[in-house]
Amino acid sequence: MMSQHNHSDYTICWFRLTGTELIVYTVISFLAVLISYDRWKRRRFVLLADKLNGPKDYPIIGSALDFIGTPKQIYEHFTKLRDKYNHDLFKVWLGSSLYVVIRKPEDIQIILNSSNALKKGFIYKFLGKVLGKGLIIAPETTMDYNLDIQSDIGSEFMINGTKALELMSNRALTVWLYPDIIYFMYCKIFGLENAYKLTKKLPRLMTEKKKNEYAHNAIDKNTIETSENDDKKKRSKALVDLLLETNKVGGNLSNEDIIDEVLTIIGAGYETTTSTVGFCILLLAIDSDIQERVYDEIHSVLGDGNETITIEHTTKLVYMKQVINETLRLFPIAPLMLRELQADVTIISGNHTLPKGTACVISPMVTHFIPELYSNPELFNPDNFNADNVAKRHKYSFIPFSGGPRSCIGMKYALLNITVLLTQILRNFSVHTDLKFSDIKLKFNLTIKSVNGYPVTIRPRNSALVTS
Numbered sequence: 001m002m003s004q005h006n007h008s009d010y011t012i013c014w015f016r017l018t019g020t021e022l023i024v025y026t027v028i029s030f031l032a033v034l035i036s037y038d039r040w041k042r043r044r045f046v047l048l049a050d051k052l053n054g055p056k057d058y059p060i061i062g063s064a065l066d067f068i069g070t071p072k073q074i075y076e077h078f079t080k081l082r083d084k085y086n087h088d089l090f091k092v093w094l095g096s097s098l099y100v101v102i103r104k105p106e107d108i109q110i111i112l113n114s115s116n117a118l119k120k121g122f123i124y125k126f127l128g129k130v131l132g133k134g135l136i137i138a139p140e141t142t143m144d145y146n147l148d149i150q151s152d153i154g155s156e157f158m159i160n161g162t163k164a165l166e167l168m169s170n171r172a173l174t175v176w177l178y179p180d181i182i183y184f185m186y187c188k189i190f191g192l193e194n195a196y197k198l199t200k201k202l203p204r205l206m207t208e209k210k211k212n213e214y215a216h217n218a219i220d221k222n223t224i225e226t227s228e229n230d231d232k233k234k235r236s237k238a239l240v241d242l243l244l245e246t247n248k249v250g251g252n253l254s255n256e257d258i259i260d261e262v263l264t265i266i267g268a269g270y271e272t273t274t275s276t277v278g279f280c281i282l283l284l285a286i287d288s289d290i291q292e293r294v295y296d297e298i299h300s301v302l303g304d305g306n307e308t309i310t311i312e313h314t315t316k317l318v319y320m321k322q323v324i325n326e327t328l329r330l331f332p333i334a335p336l337m338l339r340e341l342q343a344d345v346t347i348i349s350g351n352h353t354l355p356k357g358t359a360c361v362i363s364p365m366v367t368h369f370i371p372e373l374y375s376n377p378e379l380f381n382p383d384n385f386n387a388d389n390v391a392k393r394h395k396y397s398f399i400p401f402s403g404g405p406r407s408c409i410g411m412k413y414a415l416l417n418i419t420v421l422l423t424q425i426l427r428n429f430s431v432h433t434d435l436k437f438s439d440i441k442l443k444f445n446l447t448i449k450s451v452n453g454y455p456v457t458i459r460p461r462n463s464a465l466v467t468s
C-alpha cells in the first residue's frame with residue numbers, strides 16, 4: 001500500500017519515506033531478491049560449495065576485495081591463504097564464480113585428466129588478447145625468424161607483451177572488469193589498447209615475411225633453406241610454414257588466425273623460458289657448491305674445448321636436470337592453472353563433489369610446497385629430484401608444465417632450450433650474487449617474476465671480473 005503526501009514524501013505500509021529513501025530501499029530490495037533468486041536457482045551448487053573451507057565472502061563480490069592490490073600483494077595474499085589452509089583444499093568466491101584450489105597430487109590427476117575438465121576457464125579468454133586466441137623467446141628455430149630482443153621491434157614486443165600481461169592479470173582479479181563492454185570502455189578511457197595492438201606487431205611482421213617468401217616461391221615444398229647457409233642444409237619446417245601449408249591443403253586459416261598462432265607460441269615460450277633461466281642462474285649464484293657441481297658435470301660431459309652441445313650431451317647432464325627441476329619447483333613460472341568443470345567431478349580429498357561450473361585452480365605454488373612431498377620445501381635442494389626421491393613421489397607432485405591433455409606443448413623444447421642456454425653460460429662463466437635465498441621476492445602477473453630481477457655478476461672462468 002503506497003500513498004504520496006507531498007512532492008517528496010511517500011508512505012508505504014505506515015512508513016513515511018523521502019523520495020531518495022524510497023529509491024535506495026527499492027534498489028536494495030531488488031538486489032536482495034535477485035541474490036536470493038540466484039542462490040535458490042544455484043542451491044545445489046551453493047550447498048556443495050558451502051562444504052568447502054575458504055576466506056569470508058560477501059554477496060555479489062564474494063572475496064574479490066581481498067584480491068585488490070599490486071601483483072606483489074596479490075602473490076603474498078595467495079601464499080597466506082595457502083598457508084592458512086595448511087595446503088588443503090580451499091574455495092574462493094570471486095563474484096558469483098566459485099574457485100576451488102586443489103592441492104593433492106591425486107586430486108590434481110583426476111581434474112587434469114577428466115574429460116569433464118578440458119575447458120580452461122573463462123579467464124583464459126582474457127589472455128587471448130596477449131597470447132593470441134592461441135605470451136615471447138619462443139624459439140627462433142620454431143619461427144625461422146631472427147628474433148632479436150635487443151632490436152627496436154623486439155624490445156617493443158617485450159615491453160608491450162609484459163604490460164599486456166599485467167593488464168590481463170589485473171583484469172582476471174578485478175571482478176567488475178569481467179564484462180567485455182566495461183573492459184572495452186576502461187581500456188579506451190585509460191588508453192590501454194595500444195599495448196595489446198603493439199604486441200601483435202612482431203608476429204604480424206613474422207607472418208608477412210614468410211608469406212612474401214612463399215609468394216616469391218623462395219621456399220621449396222619440403223625444405224627451408226637458411227639464407228646464411230650456402231650448403232642448403234635441410235631444416236625442419238618452422239611454425240609459420242606449417243600453418244601456411246595447412247592452408248594449401250584446404251585449411252581455412254585467415255591472416256589473423258596465423259598471427260594469433262604465432263603470438264601464442266612466442267608468448268607462451270618467451271617469458272616462461274627466460275624467467276626460468278634467470279631464476280636458475282640466481283639460485284646457482286647463491287649456492288656456489290651446487291654451481292661447482294653443475295660445472296664439473298658440464299666439464300665431464302663436454303670437456304675443455306668448444307665442442308658444440310648436442311641432444312645426446314644434454315641427456316648426460318643429469319645433475320643439471322635436477323637443478324632445473326628444482327628451480328621450476330620453487331619458481332613455477334605459470335603459478336595457476338584453471339579448469340572449468342563441465343559436469344560434477346568427485347575428488348579423493350574428503351570425497352568432495354565439485355559441482356559443474358566450478359573453476360578448479362591448480363597451483364604448483366601450493367602443491368610444490370607440501371612438506372610431505374618435499375621435506376624443507378622452502379629450501380633449494382636439487383636432490384629432491386634424484387632418481388630415488390622422484391620414484392617415491394606421486395607423478396602429479398611436480399606440475400610446472402601442468403599435466404593431462406591440455407598441458408604445455410612446449411615442455412620438451414623448453415627443457416632442451418634451458419639446458420643448452422645454461423650449459424653455454426656456465427661452461428664459460430661463473431655466476432655470483434650478494435643476495436640470499438630469503439631475499440628473493442616474487443610478484444604475480446599470471447606468471448611469477450622476481451621483484452628485484454636477477455642481480456648476478458658473471459666472471460669468465462679462469463679470469464677477472466667482466467660485467468654485472
Ligand code: HEM
Pocket residue numbers: 120138139142264265268269270272273276332333334336337338399400401402403405406407408409410411413414
Ligand atoms: C619453462 C618453460 C615453460 C613453462 C614453465 C610452461 C608452462 C606451461 C603451463 C603450466 C601450461 C598449461 C597451462 C594450463 O594448463 O592451463 C602451458 C601451456 C602451454 N605452453 Fe608452456 N611452458 C613453458 C614453455 C613453453 C614453450 C617454450 C612453448 C612453445 C614453444 C610453450 C607453449 C605452450 C602452449 C601453446 C600452451 C597451451 C596448451 C593448451 O592450451 O593446450 N610453453 N605452459
